[in-house]
Amino acid sequence: DQQVKQNSPSLSVQEGRISILNCDYTNSMFDYFLWYKKYPAEGPTFLISISSIKDKNEDGRFTVFLNKSAKHLSLHIVPSQPGDSAVYFCAASLIQGAQKLVFGQGTRLTINP
Amino acid sequence: GAGVSQSPSNKVTEKGKDVELRCDPISGHTALYWYRQSLGQGLEFLIYFQGNSAPDKSGLPSDRFSAERTGGSVSTLTIQRTQQEDSAVYLCASSDPGLYYGYTFGSGTRLTVV
Numbered sequence: 001d002q003q004v005k006q007n008s009p010s011l012s013v014q015e016g017r018i019s020i021l022n023c024d025y026t027n028s029m030f031d032y033f034l035w036y037k038k039y040p041a042e043g044p045t046f047l048i049s050i051s052s053i054k055d056k057n058e059d060g061r062f063t064v065f066l067n068k069s070a071k072h073l074s075l076h077i078v079p080s081q082p083g084d085s086a087v088y089f090c091a092a093s094l095i096q097g098a099q100k101l102v103f104g105q106g107t108r109l110t111i112n113p
Numbered sequence: 114g115a116g117v118s119q120s121p122s123n124k125v126t127e128k129g130k131d132v133e134l135r136c137d138p139i140s141g142h143t144a145l146y147w148y149r150q151s152l153g154q155g156l157e158f159l160i161y162f163q164g165n166s167a168p169d170k171s172g173l174p175s176d177r178f179s180a181e182r183t184g185g186s187v188s189t190l191t192i193q194r195t196q197q198e199d200s201a202v203y204l205c206a207s208s209d210p211g212l213y214y215g216y217t218f219g220s221g222t223r224l225t226v227v
Contacts (some may be wrong), residue, residue, distance in 0.1 A: 004155075006155075034215045036215070036218075041220065041221075042220050043117070043204055043206070043218030043219050043220045043221055044156070044204070044218050045218070046215050046216070046217070049215065089155065089156060091156075091215070093215075100146060100158055100161050100169065101158075101215065101216065102158070103148075103155045103156035103157075103158075104155055105154060105155035106155055106156075
């Protein structure tokens with residue numbers, strides 16, 4: 001039972017344009033969501049998060065949008081840069097903090113010069 | 114140390130052998146997690162330690178897998194009688210409960226069973 005789904009295994013975007021990565025979840029009890037970024041041969045690193053009481057959180061070029069009614073969140077990167085090329089994982093948690101995270105399958109983002 | 118340290122970074126083993134993977138979390142982090150990523154798959158939860166509480170072992174795929182955490186710090190994940198399907202990157206993470214930004218991951222151990 002895949003509770004967090006990233007249906008696009010890969011995405012290719014031109015440098016300078018907007019990258020939009022999508023994530024769907026099935027468990028309505030999830031109330032905290034995170035995005036992680038992973039480069040080859042490295043562990044995932046935290047990128048941005050959002051609580052269910054919000055519908056948007058912005059940090060520089062990165063914005064996460066949450067649509068609770070649709071059980072959908074998205075990560076927008078604008079403008080996209082070559083260094084953004086990585087695998088992006090969406091994750092969800094029942095509560096903030098140390099409770100275990102449920103991860104999606106990841107989306108490989110490639111930024112083309 | 115400054116980050117989560119995992120060793121070895123790569124391990125090749127023969128089918129049927131036992132392996133031990135080590136994780137050294139960030140000092141002071143009371144929560145420690147093991148995940149694995151198989152080829153083309155997402156991050157699969159294996160086990161979670163929180164302080165002195167009984168670990169959450171609900172993600173361990175079989176009784177060949179076990180993990181322990183000594184002194185609330187270093188953790189060892191043991192896989193007995195390895196099988197080819199155990200080949201994956203095993204990731205360890207730690208966190209400080211109450212902080213909002215989730216886990217800090219190590220670089221992982223790439224296990225290849227031949």
